[in-house]
Amino acid sequence: MSFLAQPISTIPELTDQVTKQAFPEGNLYMRIRNELGCIYSERDFATLFPPRARLSFAAWRLVLITIMQYIENLTDRQAAEMVRGRIDWKYVLGLELTDSGFDSHVLSEFRTRLLEGSPEKRLFELVLERLKQCRLLMSGAKQHTDSSYVLATLRSLNRTEKVAEMLRATIHALAIVAPTWLRQHLTPEWFERYFPQIEEYRVPKTEEARNTYIETVGTDGIKLLQAIYAETTPPGETLRAVEEVETLKQLWVQHFYFEAGQLCWREVKDIPTVPLRHNLPCAGEACYVEKRGIKKQGYEEHMSEGYTQQQVRLLTHELIKNSTKVCSLQFK
Known part of the structure; x- marks a missing residue:
């Protein structure tokens, strides 16, 4: 990868005008940009790359693309096409309407960096901190904790x-x-x-x-x-x-x-x-779970959320347990 240290950009005038005409009431991605800002900056990913390493597409944009890719359940190729063709994606990413995007392999390489650097806790806390600044999440507010399942999204094989x-x-x-x-x-x-x-x-x-x-x-x-x-x-x-x-x-x-x-x-x-039984060859840690009469293959999860009657419920703590590892993300 080649690197170009790109600052958090403002939304280009033409992109702003066309997107607002196409979505006069806005949509999810426009609200993310308008209400939460870009959330991330280049310095949040500095530890993931060697000092001389360079990215051809800004890291803060790549992580937002990864989130939007997850929301819409897209492949890397499809996500890259969205960046090239969706005006609301260009809006949230601060791109010109004529921007040609990037090659889809960049997303795979970026995810590899994320997995190797394990920055998930820091990135999660940045989102929660931004929600706190927007007064959508209050320290010391009510917390609700419950357990459920994060099931392995894998089909059963014969x-x-x-x-x-x-x-x-x-x-x-x-x-x-x-x-x-x-x-x-x-x-x-x-x-x-x-x-x-x-x-x-x-x-x-x-x-x-x-x-x-x-x-x-x-x-x-x-x-x-x-x-x-x-x-x-x-x-x-x-x-x-x-x-x-x-x-x-x-x-x-x-x-x-x-x-x-x-x-x-x-x-x-x-x-x-x-x-x-071993049911998932490529996800052996997704173990068999039986709870409250439900029998499924996957992960046991405990989630905490902050909420009040006037505000939306927001995830503040996540604990995922399986047979081999425990990972925890928590906002303090």
């Missing part, structure tokens, strides 16, 4: 798709940790079989073909695990520490067994009960 996707995810993880070792243990057909994401439409439809496919996947998984746990494997300790490898091992125990030296696919009645 058994065949699930084990194949887990093997694919493990291969991709090993390709990062030990690419040379992996090339020595993969056969050419594995690249065609496991390089693309496993989707239901790619799984054979007939029972006979599906059984053959799952036997192949099961055998490939066993070969990979045997190679990883072989005493002669040079980087064995490193490979065994990969999270996907441990999940793959547990998933294979749950869905396969050996009989007379032959790998067999377990019947549904023989697999573990739902709370003990």
Whole structure:
């Protein structure tokens, strides 16, 4: 990325005029800009980049785009198109109507910086501080805390798709940790079989073909695990520490067994009960939750919100618990 330290800009005159004509009553994004300002500035992201690193698009704009992208459930490519074509997005970002935006890969690179720098607490507190300045949030006001679920937004996979996707995810993880070792243990057909994401439409439809496919996947998984746990494997300790490898091992125990030296696919009645299963290969920390008669796969969440009868309810504290980690954001 190349960097251009861009200050928080005012809204260009033509952008302001056209947007207000198109939305005479305003909309969500215009209210964010008018009532909350830009919230963030370049200095809020200074610690995420090396001193000489430079961004081609202002960091404060990228974080606002990421928020709007989440609101509308957009891909990076779609979000980049919105920046180029939506006048209300140009309004909140302070861009000229003729601004051509940026390449969508910039969003992915920026999110990587955010994940590595872990600034979520600071960014959350900046929003809350701005709400306090606008008198939408008052220190010492009433707090309401309740627990609910933040569920993993992932579809449930059928058994065949699930084990194949887990093997694919493990291969991709090993390709990062030990690419040379992996090339020595993969056969050419594995690249065609496991390089693309496993989707239901790619799984054979007939029972006979599906059984053959799952036997192949099961055998490939066993070969990979045997190679990883072989005493002669040079980087064995490193490979065994990969999270996907441990999940793959547990998933294979749950869905396969050996009989007379032959790998067999377990019947549904023989697999573990739902709370003990690994259901989401790419989100193993999203555990099974049962509460008040509701059974779901995801995360348990506790949320606190500040409220009065005259004001809107605003989130001030969030605690998300799962089987491996706890993260907490709190306004003080």
